[in-house]
Amino acid sequence: MSLREQINNDIKEAMKAKDVERRDALRLLSSAMKQIEVDERKELSDDDVIAIIQKQIKQRNDAAGQYKAAGRDELYDKEMAEIAVYEVYLPAQLDDAELERAVKAIIAQTGAASMKDMGKVMGVASKELTGQADGKRISECVKKLLS
Numbered sequence: 587m588s589l590r591e592q593i594n595n596d597i598k599e600a601m602k603a604k605d606v607e608r609r610d611a612l613r614l615l616s617s618a619m620k621q622i623e624v625d626e627r628k629e630l631s632d633d634d635v636i637a638i639i640q641k642q643i644k645q646r647n648d649a650a651g652q653y654k655a656a657g658r659d660e661l662y663d664k665e666m667a668e669i670a671v672y673e674v675y676l677p678a679q680l681d682d683a684e685l686e687r688a689v690k691a692i693i694a695q696t697g698a699a700s701m702k703d704m705g706k707v708m709g710v711a712s713k714e715l716t717g718q719a720d721g722k723r724i725s726e727c728v729k730k731l732l733s
Contacts, residue, residue, distance in 0.1 A: 588632055588635075589632045589635045589636070589675060590619060590630055590632075590635055592675070593612055593615060593616060593619075593635075593675065594616065596608075596612055597609060597612045597613060597616060600612060607664075607667055607668075607671075608671055611667070611668040611671040611672065612671065614642070614668070615638070615639065615642055615672060618638050618641075618642060619635060619638055622634070622638060633716060633717075635675075636675075636676060636677070636716065636717040637716070637717075639672050639675050639676055640676070640717070640720070642668075642672055643669050643672050643673065643676075644720075646665045646666075646668050646669045646672070647665075647669065649661075649665050650662050650665035650666055650669070653665060676717055677717045677718055678718070679718060679719060679720075680715070680718045680719045682727075685715070685719050685723060685724070685727050686727055686731070688711075688714070688715060688718075688719075689707070689711060689724065689727045689728055689731055690731060692707055692710050692711050692714065693707055693728075693731060693732070695710065696710055698732060699732075700732060701729070701732050701733060703732065704728055704729070704732055707728050707732070708724065708725065708728055711724050711728060712724065
């Protein structure tokens with residue numbers, strides 16, 4: 587079963603269980619996937635769905651930060667609940683030690699020696715670590731290891 591099919595089945599289960607928050611969060615995700623399919627006229631692969639989920643999580647994190655700063659705790663909690671629903675569909679995230687090992691291997695593979703080579707390393711790392719680590723975490727690790 588593809589990730590897309592799993593999400594659609596989970597929407598139906600949430601409807602049957604009358605889990606309004608989960609249903610609404612998954613419907614937003616499904617809507618984002620349908621929008622990409624219509625705009626780009628293509629069938630989404632699991633990698634495409636993972637990229638969409640990561641984008642949605644990033645948007646929710648940004649909004650949650652703004653709500654927290656404005657003292658809107660109820661909206662902050664709603665965004666964090668949606669993030670929790672979305673994270674279920676992502677592959678297991680690398681911890682800091684695993685991420686550092688993976689980035690060191692990529693640096694050795696690309697022959698990078700300084701910050702000038704960061705773009706080359708990030709290009710490979712972004713592809714290889716898709717779904718396993720956030721782009722911001724990868725970038726910070728690459729900077730740390732190249733400086």
